[in-house]
Amino acid sequence: MRVLDYGSWPSPVGAALAAAHDGRxxxxxxxxxxxxxxxxxxxxxxxxxxxxxxxxxxxxxxxxxxxxxxxxxxxxxxxxxxxxxxxxxxxxxxxxxxxxxxxxxxxxxxxxxxxxxxxxxxxxxxxxxxxxxxxxxxxxxxxxxxxxxxxxxxxxxxxxxxxxxxxxxxxxxxxLTDDRRRFVTAPRLSPDGSRAAWIAWDHPLMPWDGTDLLVADVLADGTLAPPRTVAGGPEESVPQAEWAPDGSLLYASDRTGWWNLYRDGTPLCPREEEFAGPLWKLGQNWFTPLDSGLVAVVHGNGAATLGILDPATGEVVDAAGPWTEFAATLAAHGDRVVSVAAGPRSGWETVELDVRTGRARVIGAAHRDAVDPAHYPRPVARTFTGPDGRDIHAHVHPPHHPEYRGPDGQLPPYVVWVHGGPTSRVPLVLDLEIAYFTSRGIGVAEVNYGGSTGHGRAYRNRLRGQWGVVDVEDCAAVALALADEGTADRDRLAVRGGSAGGWTSAASLTTTDVYACGTILYPVLDLAGWNDGETHDFESRYLESLVGPIAEVPERYAERSPAAHADRVTAPFLLLQGLDDVICPPTQCERFLAGIDGTRVPHAYLTFEGEGHGFRRAETIVRALEAELSLYAQVFGLNPPDVPTLGLSG
CATH class of the missing domain: 2.40.128 (Lipocalin)
Incomplete structure (x- = not known):
């Protein structure tokens, strides 16, 4: 092993390689x-x-x-x-x-x-x-x-x-119906075509807060009769419903505090784990009934795996294989079940399970090692203790290289990665964007802070009224714990995130002194503006649960908005924004930067034409990764080879 300063190791995981493998x-x-x-x-x-x-x-x-x-x-x-x-x-x-x-x-x-x-x-x-x-x-x-x-x-x-x-x-x-409900999913027809089932909800609820499961008769002219509500409510989330071959209605509900499965109202497998998740995209599915009467399920507490549920016994048999995470997409045909899965050593693949034999195999988008897997991160799932003794779930990716190590007595820099949502979760899978940093000697800690899914309703409800508080505290607690235990360099901590994670990153820079710098991608920065028509309809009332109704707590909107306190930022930062973003529009960034003007804080603002909320083009991802690494190099005193220098103003 050769000795070289952390953050300066040469790596075969280039930005172009990471960009080429982005998405799933x-x-x-x-x-x-x-x-x-x-x-x-x-x-x-x-x-x-x-x-x-x-x-x-x-x-x-x-x-x-x-x-x-x-x-x-x-x-x-x-x-x-x-x-x-x-x-x-x-x-x-x-x-x-x-x-x-x-x-x-x-x-x-x-x-x-x-x-x-x-x-x-x-x-x-x-x-x-x-x-x-x-x-x-x-x-x-x-x-x-x-x-x-x-x-x-x-x-x-x-x-x-x-x-x-x-x-x-x-x-x-x-x-097929009137438009009295603000949000709807597509209707599912019963096997005999006589009934349709769908899910609906209205502002200010989000689908993980409360939804209604509706059933209506299909009339002779093909229209739907007035529906009746069979499950759900303002404090019960039903994110998916499907008809079984026998005509019974299967659905997921969190009425017990966990998304469990029900058949015509009867629980099939009551457990303190999740059999569904937040409905961020219409058509996500965590379960699908089989012709045999069995049900394929994606379930777990934290990590989500693929299993086969026998409704008669309530038993679940999980698919064997190297995959530790399955996505919310399932399809079944006879005894074949298909999903998308990944693990810490492999990217997302299309996987098929033969229910008769229990054999699972990759059938598409097969992972192929683009570099020697010796350069991949070696992550560890950990639970940290936060304020008030609360648990905080995280994945720690230490710096790793098969040929290099840091000098004795030197601790590595670490970047806290904050996922978006915030009602979401980051899975523990191979991500070459993480490898881009860890293989150069920079550690990464992904934090599933309070408010994240996968750990029951009580865990995700921690963020109700506390966005900008609990998320910031939990990320800081993980960063400081890594420093206190001697894993990370206390003086070389960074925070980065996109969307809601960009909000948490910016809020962390305006309210704490934990981080030496930060990377903020397509963020929410001004609560009042975001609440007043600056975002899309789906999330336009989201802040009522995350922060509180603005008519009742207007002071919170000003107190917590990074744009209102940009002058408090003292750490260098990088701001990245798609110019076609209608969810978190560029005007939020411009307002934040106006508050920075005159403070002389080193920073850079990069915008990308043709990009919306989340970057999809390879050239954008390359530019963003290289700029982020250059920021850390300049702030932490690193010397990574072959990385263009990011110009910082201020």
């Missing part, structure tokens, strides 16, 4: 016997393509550029495609990102539009399509803008004709 497969589904899914293409403008796995096991990117299979419903999108077999040939319907139209597509032909373009506001958008050939329709969610403002819209379950008659005629789209 998603939205798995069966088209007949074939498995299809969506997959990112960072080097093709960040688009997502449809990948087809043929019967012989070969894969192909089925849709060429510029087709981009992605929905913008609620801005975070959702399930963007569906498929079936008609007359022995695949028939697919997908949402195209550029125009948000639904298209009908048969491989070998050009996609044909099924829905029109609207010039009003954000137009017409669609998610969670399901083909019903017997009805000649695609049932889905319709999001329709009625004006130019982000909240000028309506959402309804809708039926789109498969024959293309609605391609130029909005009135040919059949609305």
């Amino acid at each position: 497969p998603d939205h798995v589904g069966f088209v007949g016997d074939e498995v299809w899914w969506t997959e990112p293409r960072p080097t093709e403008g960040g688009r997502r393509t449809l990948v087809r796995r043929h019967a012989d096991g070969t894969e192909e990117s089925a849709l060429p550029a510029p087709w981009d299979v992605r929905s913008r419903v609620i801005e975070y999108g959702g399930l963007p495609w569906t498929g079936t077999v008609v007359d022995g040939r695949p028939l697919l319907v997908f949402a195209n990102f550029a125009d948000q139209r639904l298209y009908r597509w048969e491989p070998g032909a050009e996609p044909v539009p099924l829905t029109p373009v609207s010039a009003v506001g954000g137009g017409l958008r669609w998610a969670e399509p399901a083909i019903h050939p017997e009805r000649g329709e695609v049932w889905c969610v319709l999001e329709e803008f009625t004006g130019e403002g982000p909240a000028d819209l309506r959402r309804v379950p809708a039926a789109v004709p498969l024959d293309g008659s609605a391609a130029d005629d909005r009135h040919a789209v059949r609305e």
Whole structure:
């Protein structure tokens, strides 16, 4: 082992390599016997393509550029495609990102539009399509803008004709219900076609706070009768419901404080663990019923694994394999179950489980080591103690290189990574962006602070009214604990995060002296502005639970906003922003920077045209990673080779 200062180790994990492996497969589904899914293409403008796995096991990117299979419903999108077999040939319907139209597509032909373009506001958008050939329709969610403002819209379950008659005629789209509910998921038809089930909620609730599970009879003319509520409420979150082959209704509910599974109201496997998660994207699914009566489930306390639940006994048998995390996407066909999984030593892959044999195998997007895996991080899941003795879950990725170590007596710098959401969770999987830093001698600590999912409702409710407090305290507690135990250098701690994680990073720099610098990506920075029409409709009332109703606690909005206290920042920082971001728009960053003006705090502000909320293009990811490393190099006194110098003003 050669000795070299931490942060200065040469590494084969370059920014371009990390960017090329950004993102993961998603939205798995069966088209007949074939498995299809969506997959990112960072080097093709960040688009997502449809990948087809043929019967012989070969894969192909089925849709060429510029087709981009992605929905913008609620801005975070959702399930963007569906498929079936008609007359022995695949028939697919997908949402195209550029125009948000639904298209009908048969491989070998050009996609044909099924829905029109609207010039009003954000137009017409669609998610969670399901083909019903017997009805000649695609049932889905319709999001329709009625004006130019982000909240000028309506959402309804809708039926789109498969024959293309609605391609130029909005009135040919059949609305299945009225639009009295602000948010809806797509209706699921019962096996006999007599009933439909869907989920709805209204402002100011978020879907992890409270939703209603609705069931309605399907009338002879194809419309839905007035629905009845069968589960849910303002303090009960039902994020998914599915019909079992026998006509019973399966759903997930957190009425006990944990998202558990129920069949017609009866618990199937009552445990203090999660069988579902936060519904950030329409069409996420954590369970799917099998023809045999068994149920495939993604479940766990923290880490989420794939298992098969026997409703008769309540027993769950987990799939064996190297994967420690499964994503909220499942599909079943006969005894085959497909999902997306990853582990600390492998990236996200498409995985198939044979329920009869219990054998699980990779069938698509197979992980291939882009570099010698000896350069991968070696993370450890840990639980730290925070204020008031509360638990804080985190993943610690120490600096690691097969050929280098730091000098005796020198402690490494560490960066605290703050996930977005904030109602979300970071999984413990291989991430080459983390390896980009750890392989150079910079440690990373990912914190699932109070408010994160995966540990029950009480854990995520810690953030109610406390955003900007509990998240900041928990991240600081982990950083300081690493320093106190001699793992990290107390004088070389940084914080970084995007979206809600950008908020926590900025709030940490304005309210604590824990960090020597920070990286802030597409953040929330001004609560009052974000609450007053500066964000999209889905999260426009989110602050009522995270902070409190502004009419009741207006002082909190000013007290906690980094933009209102930018003059308190003394640590250097890097601010990264997509110019097409409608969730956290650039105006938030501009307001924050105006408060920095005159303070002489070293900082840099990089903006990216064509990028929205979260970076998708390879060139953007490369620039962002190299700028972040350069910030740490300048602040921590590091000497990483071959990294462009970031110009800091101030």
